[in-house]
Amino acid sequence: MARHVMDFERPIIELEEKLAELKRLEIAGMPELASEIEGLEAEIERLRQTLYAALSPWEKVQVARHPERPKTQDYLEMLFTDVVELHGDRHHGDDEAIVAALATFDGRRCVVLGHRKGKTTKENIRRNFGSPHPEGFRKAQRAMKLAEKFGLPLVTFLDTAGAYPGIEAEERGQAWAIAECLATLSDLAVPVVVVGIGEGGSGGALAIGFGDRLIMLENAYYSVISPEMCALILHKDASRAAESASCLAMTADDLVRLGIADEVVKEPLGGAHREPEVVFARVAEAISRALTELCGSDGAALAEKRYARLRAIGVVAEGE
Amino acid sequence: MPINDWFKARENRKYTVTSSASGDLPDGVWVKCASCKHTLYQGDLARGAWVCPHCAHHFEMNAPDRVALLADDGSFEETDAGLTSVDPLRFNAAKPYTESLAKAREKSGLTEAIITGRAAIGGHPVVLGAMDFRFIGASMGSAVGEKVTRAFELAEAEQRAVVLVTASGGARMQEGMLSLMQMAKTSAAAERLARARLPYVSVLANPTTGGVTASFAVLADVVLAEPGALVGFAGPRLVEQTTRQSLPKGFQTAEFLMEHGMVDAVVPRPDLTVTLATVLDYLTGGCVAAGGAS
Numbered sequence: 321m322a323r324h325v326m327d328f329e330r331p332i333i334e335l336e337e338k339l340a341e342l343k344r345l346e347i348a349g350m351p352e353l354a355s356e357i358e359g360l361e362a363e364i365e366r367l368r369q370t371l372y373a374a375l376s377p378w379e380k381v382q383v384a385r386h387p388e389r390p391k392t393q394d395y396l397e398m399l400f401t402d403v404v405e406l407h408g409d410r411h412h413g414d415d416e417a418i419v420a421a422l423a424t425f426d427g428r429r430c431v432v433l434g435h436r437k438g439k440t441t442k443e444n445i446r447r448n449f450g451s452p453h454p455e456g457f458r459k460a461q462r463a464m465k466l467a468e469k470f471g472l473p474l475v476t477f478l479d480t481a482g483a484y485p486g487i488e489a490e491e492r493g494q495a496w497a498i499a500e501c502l503a504t505l506s507d508l509a510v511p512v513v514v515v516g517i518g519e520g521g522s523g524g525a526l527a528i529g530f531g532d533r534l535i536m537l538e539n540a541y542y543s544v545i546s547p548e549m550c551a552l553i554l555h556k557d558a559s560r561a562a563e564s565a566s567c568l569a570m571t572a573d574d575l576v577r578l579g580i581a582d583e584v585v586k587e588p589l590g591g592a593h594r595e596p597e598v599v600f601a602r603v604a605e606a607i608s609r610a611l612t613e614l615c616g617s618d619g620a621a622l623a624e625k626r627y628a629r630l631r632a633i634g635v636v637a638e639g640e
Numbered sequence: 641m642p643i644n645d646w647f648k649a650r651e652n653r654k655y656t657v658t659s660s661a662s663g664d665l666p667d668g669v670w671v672k673c674a675s676c677k678h679t680l681y682q683g684d685l686a687r688g689a690w691v692c693p694h695c696a697h698h699f700e701m702n703a704p705d706r707v708a709l710l711a712d713d714g715s716f717e718e719t720d721a722g723l724t725s726v727d728p729l730r731f732n733a734a735k736p737y738t739e740s741l742a743k744a745r746e747k748s749g750l751t752e753a754i755i756t757g758r759a760a761i762g763g764h765p766v767v768l769g770a771m772d773f774r775f776i777g778a779s780m781g782s783a784v785g786e787k788v789t790r791a792f793e794l795a796e797a798e799q800r801a802v803v804l805v806t807a808s809g810g811a812r813m814q815e816g817m818l819s820l821m822q823m824a825k826t827s828a829a830a831e832r833l834a835r836a837r838l839p840y841v842s843v844l845a846n847p848t849t850g851g852v853t854a855s856f857a858v859l860a861d862v863v864l865a866e867p868g869a870l871v872g873f874a875g876p877r878l879v880e881q882t883t884r885q886s887l888p889k890g891f892q893t894a895e896f897l898m899e900h901g902m903v904d905a906v907v908p909r910p911d912l913t914v915t916l917a918t919v920l921d922y923l924t925g926g927c928v929a930a931g932g933a934s
């Protein structure tokens with residue numbers, strides 16, 4: 321499969337292509353290339369360690385947006401069984417940018433919500449590249465209430481560039497739909513476990529993006545504004561997004577430092593798409609731990625704790 | 641009640657509009673109306689609640705003027721006046737956040753982008769909040785989020801209604817994720833007030849966009865908006881750029897939103913105080929005891 325190459329990893333990819341070529345020649349009857357191959361392999365490994373092990377925030381954003389990165393649908397298929405998808409907001413339509421489902425995690429019945437990016441261009445157009453309209457949020461809110469009514473824990477997966485800034489989205493109350501999700505989620509009397517798997521774009525992510533635990537993949541981001549938009553506002557120049565990404569404190573580690581996220585799930589060198597199975601196993605383990613800790617609690621106590629958790633977020637000074 | 645008395649009672653308006661005595665602005669300063677281009681004396685404008693006498697254009701109103709307009713005379717008692725933003729991320733792109741904060745404080749004379757306090761409106765005890773667009777576009781960072789949250793909590797503790805006048809460019813990006821989370825925090829506080837069955841009325845003023853719209857601003861029991869106010873999630877320019885479509889006439893104005901079912905009423909500013917007082921009469925005056933499961 322033709323792999324999507326991120327700019328910053330181009331040196332590695334070029335060496336990997338050269339290596340493949342040398343190996344082909346070696347097999348084709350040039351055994352004298354063996355030592356050169358060995359040297360190249362060592363160089364690639366060295367480069368991988370230095371390049372991938374210390375990604376800048378902007379490089380992480382690119383990993384988070386990598387088209388082959390595991391998506392909500394993959395987690396739903398790999399981590400859950402007996403999935404029944406629930407469609408529609410009961411007002412206007414079914415927004416395929418958000419999936420809602422009844423699903424079983426390791427024997428535990430849950431409600432799952434997630435932003436859904438497509439895997440092909442065609443699917444992406446149908447799913448609006450994972451950017452929801454109000455219908456998506458209203459479907460999500462309906463699923464939240466269903467979870468609460470029947471005592472099912474809620475597990476959500478975040479992967480959106482943001483709520484869609486469209487004419488119809490505004491006409492049908494994008495802000496209202498998001499706000500209502502926030503209010504509903506804030507005192508939902510069941511455990512809420514949130515997993516940031518890719519992009520966490522602003523209000524569109526937040527609408528299903530806070531709860532009793534926030535688990536972030538190492539290269540996932542979560543931000544008040546996209547780095548490009550931030551650069552556009554600050555410098556009138558979207559190409560300075562790398563600088564903005566460093567200022568916005570949007571990486572998984574930043575979120576833990578700010579007391580917003582609880583844990584970071586390590587990704588394989590180069591990103592989750594390099595070895596998805598490893599990531600699925602680690603995410604499953606993190607969700608399992610969170611649900612085990614939370615499921616014994618009484619619903620009202622959970623909501624109360626969640627409020628205290630939100631209440632503590634923010635840094636202010638109190639003078640006279 | 642005999643039918644004649646009934647009609648007579650209808651004639652007796654319960655409230656009269658008090659003028660918004662708006663400080664001591666010099667009469668000699670001219671302001672040009674952005675809508676009809678008439679040149680107006682600033683003092684006249686202030687006495688007329690910052691509404692153009694020629695075309696009824698609603699000028700943006702700062703927070704102290706807004707409080708003076710809405711609160712019963714002498715009733716306002718500010719809370720959390722000393723609560724301010726700091727610079728938790730040491731944000732330093734283009735211009736240091738600390739510099740923006742200092743400039744905003746100097747320009748507005750305020751410590752943050754919202755004033756909150758106890759007040760009475762038409763005799764109803766409320767917690768009143770007014771945002772001030774001059775303060776970094778009245779964006780919501782930790783301090784605005786905290787003050788709004790405390791406003792809801794104070795109202796619940798003292799069994800007051802909440803009235804918030806919003807105007808905001810959205811979340812304050814200089815505080816990154818701490819700002820985004822204020823949307824969740826303020827919405828959670830609004831939800832708790834709702835569970836306590838205390839009234840919350842919001843007034844969406846020009847402009848209310850982004851994270852403030854998509855959180856506490858629209859979670860009110862009754863959502864009012866000022867004529868012509870721009871209200872939305874995404875700003876119109878972003879919508880235009882993203883969709884490459886020309887925007888419908890009046891897109892994202894208060895009137896447009898009312899047409900689409902998003903706000904309860906568009907209220908001209910001279911009627912705002914009376915409308916708020918009347919709405920509060922209803923929301924605090926039910927004759928059936930609240931009961932049953934929440």
Ligand SMILES: [Zn+2]
Nearest residue numbers: 673676692695
């Ligand atoms: Zn005018």
